[in-house]
Amino acid sequence: MRFRHRDGTLVHVAYCTNVHAAEDLDGVLAQLARFGEPVREKLGADRLGLGLWLARPVASALSADPAALPRLRAELAARGLEVVTLNGFPYRGFHEPVVKHSVYHPHWATAERARYTMDLARVLTALLPEDAARGSVSTLPLTWRTDWSPEIRDTVRERLDRLGAELAGLARETGKPVRVGFEPEPGCVVETTAQAVEHLAHHDTDWLGLCLDTCHLAVAFEQPGEALARLADAELGIVKVQVSCALQADDPSDPDTRHALASFAEPRFLHQCVEGGPPGTDDLGDALTGLPGAAPWRIHFHIPVHADPVPPLRSTRPQLSATLAGLFGGACARTDHVEVETYTWQVLPDAPAGDSDLIAGLAAELDWTRRELLALGLAEEP
Structure with missing residues (x-):
């Protein structure tokens, strides 16, 4: 979907395909x-955006085969789909039975992460619609916190400086700019907007910025207005916003609430939990045995943006709405890439029974997002 902001900005809306298990090109085409x-x-x-997740094997195949990219582009066009953004956070294996901490590897001190990200950027230049102003690639927030060291820090700084230079060179070569957004996440070196400013604002912000995930923002108990003001003051751009909701428990000491939360403690993904404000625990199961429950919990479990969980649990949708208002409710659009990213559909306690249920759920999330943008004064375009 496309929308026009009052300032003339063309805003692209997509859903992220990391919800689907596909780690080869045939699988991506089939989805x-x-x-x-x-x-x-x-x-x-008439047209729908996809935030494609291209795992490392797919990125390698598209980079190595000159005929593969036109094939993918033609398939997108034939189905009324377009791509302006790629999700480059998970490297591969995102639908393994257990993912947990492995999603943070390889991290930004490694050559593998740098090569993967630039491969994605190059692939994206071949997929961008002709009238798209730019492309975006989202990536992990440097490293998981326990991997950090002075040596890692220095290597990461060098890699980010090189990344900015390579993205500038790619734009000169292709005429199609692609920016990379680092996605703050609980438990990582960059988990808040303040840490994003600390680690990223001194790099080339023409090419490097933030992927603002609204679930993660809520889990960190950041106030959307304050967070957006902090980024504006630092002139750190929002490369894209990921529309997502976290799970909230207002009284985690209540036995019924604990019972409801236990149904979300599943083995595949990491569900960081924060009580009242950082720090928290690395996973919901740890929180259920280790946090006192004296203040509300917010849990890094992406729940559908349009639907409420069964009480006594609730959604952080108010924080999502406030963030969208801060991004699009003013005289100028603060970003032009919007990606609905609920990758946890299959591990929800009431997971979709089949393809038709998942399709209906994804469409409902996108329709909720559409209605929010329309209410903020944006106009939908064909």
Whole structure:
């Protein structure tokens, strides 16, 4: 979907395909027919954006085969789909039975992470619609906190300086700018907007900025207005916003609340939990045995943005709405890439029973986002 902000900015809206398990090119092409086009049709939209997740093997295949990219681009066009953003956070294996901390590897001190990110940027230049102002690639917030050291810090700084230079060179070569957004996440070196400013603002912010995930922002108990003001003061751009909601428990000492939370403690993904404000625990299971429950909990479990969990649990949707208002409710749009990112559909306590349920859920999330943007004064474009 596309929207026009009052300042003339073309705002692209997509859903992130890391919800689908596909780690080869045939799998990515198949998901366009199986999910992408049906979601677009369910929405009644002429065109739908995808925030493609291209795992390392797919990125390698697209980089190595000159015929592969036109094939992917043609398949997107034939199904009314477009791509302006890629999710480069998970490297591979995102749908293994257990992911947990492995999603943070390889980290930004490694050559593998740098090469993967630039491969994605180059692939994206071949997929961008002709009228798109730019592309974006989201990536992890440097490293998980326990991997950090002075040596890692120095290596990361060098790699980010080189990344900015390589992105500038790619834009000169192709005429298509691609920016990289680092995504603050609980438990990482960069988990708040203040830490993002500390670690990123002194690099080339023409090419490097933030991927602002609204679930993560809420889990860190950041106030959206204060966070956005902090980024503006530091002139650290929001490369894209990920529309997402966290799980909230207002009284985690209550036995019924504890019982409801236990149904979200699942083995695949890490669900960091924060009580009242950072720090917290690395996973929900640890919180259920280790946090006192004296203040509300927010849990890094992406729940559908349009739907409320069963009480007594609730959603951080008010924080999401406030963030969107701060980004789009003013005279100028603060970003032009919007990506709905609920990758946890299959591990929800009431997971979709099949493809049709998942398609309906993804379309409902996108429709909620559409209605929020329209209420903020944006106009939908064909």
